[in-house]
Amino acid sequence: MPYVEASVRRAQLIGAARTALARDGVAGTSLRAVAAQAGVPLGTMQYVFPSKEKLLQAVIEDVVEEIAEVLQDSAELDRGLAHAIREGVRRFWSSLVAGHRGLQLMQYELTTYALRAGGQEHLARWQYERYCRVVAEWCQAAAHRAGETCAVPFGRLARVIVAGLDGLILQYVCDPDESRSREDVEAMVDMVVALAGPGRT
Structure with missing residues (x-):
């Protein structure tokens, strides 16, 4: 996976989370679901955001x-x-x-x-x-x-x-x-x- 600056990656993941939350709600949204929405590995997601x-x-x-x-x-x-x-x-x-x-x-x-x-x-x-x-x-x-x-x-x-x-x-x-x-x-x-x-x- 190519290197992405931390600020860019953070904004990407927040955007993916907003999409997932608007679609599935807070209860139905997990870190795994947001990682999938963003197209990144779960480990990358957890590195930027260690918790929901x-x-x-x-x-x-x-x-x-x-x-x-x-x-x-x-x-x-x-x-x-x-x-x-x-x-x-x-x-x-x-x-x-x-x-x-x-x-x-x-x-x-x-x-x-x-x-x-x-x-x-x-x-x-x-x-x-x-x-x-x-x-x-x-x-x-x-x-x-x-x-x-x-x-x-x-x-x-x-x-x-x-x-x-x-x-x-x-x-x-x-x-x-x-x-x-x-x-x-x-x-x-x-x-x-x-x-x-x-x-x-």
Whole structure:
């Protein structure tokens, strides 16, 4: 087998794990299954990730960073807070939710796994702290660039956005009705913008 740099191999195995987890779930995914998905020997898999727990931790971190990147890249920060919220949520939904039921189901499974597995609870806490920090930062940047104020603290606004999206995503995973989901996302955005109450400084 040709030499592959450690960072490249690690990313390859995480990608294979995401595919296997989205298809088979946490319970149905083993290191052997991920090695087969990646086309590498089990020994290579175990050298990079000695345990399933280490692999799942890496997958959680990878998914969180992907979501953070989508949010950061989607935010148009020069047109005010309301516009940033609307465009950020819409692009997040179209990029990572609509048509990506397996990805979202995997995320929920990983979160509940982290909460149930002894010593892994910090991963679930870190996951949501990261989501909320990214959302708060782009909301704050959009408001400041437009010379606007926000009626509530940016941290609270971010937690409400994340909570609203979580609920809508769970409903979508249970019943992936695209049209209804888009309408519900727009309604949630309207409520969030009303809560933010952007005003001029």
